[in-house]
Amino acid sequence: MMNSNSLQKAIFLDRDGVINHDPGDYTRSLAEFTVLPTVYPALQALQAKGYLLILITNQGGIAKGLYTHQAVHEIHSAFRRDCQSQGIDITDVYYSPHHPDFGESLSRKPGGLMIERACAKHQIDPTQSWMVGDKPRDIQAGNAAGVAGVLIPVNGDLLQIVPTLTQVPNGENHPKTASNGTV
């Protein structure tokens, strides 16, 4: 039986447009993957506050045949290596290779399954955690898993929202507490 005090807290991060520059098209290869300027200091600050850092990304370009699982793994390996060199540990990365034009998927955002899996695997308390994204579907995915969301502009400044992310979500931005009126 797990004590609730042993649960972790996490920042779930969308990838394209949050971590790396989104040019308005798919990021097909490592050569096209450019990390946004304030990402490393922002992740360092969040990690220092005790948050696990987990990527949650739709990669429907795989279903469309635009790039492969291998290309996605290469990008994620390189990013995690670069993070390590900055003292940042990316706890896990979840991606959904599906696209609605090519079949149904529960994992693809706005579905919450990737986040639910991450919470189960890493013993994360959703009520202490945040989802950061640049599209409404990112926030919907968080909410579906009971996680509050912060929407930033595409290619926005992650460092700017660190003060928000280092607070416990309250009744205003937390989907579950907001719906039943308690904080």
Ligand SMILES: [Mg+2]
């Ligand atoms: Mg995005």
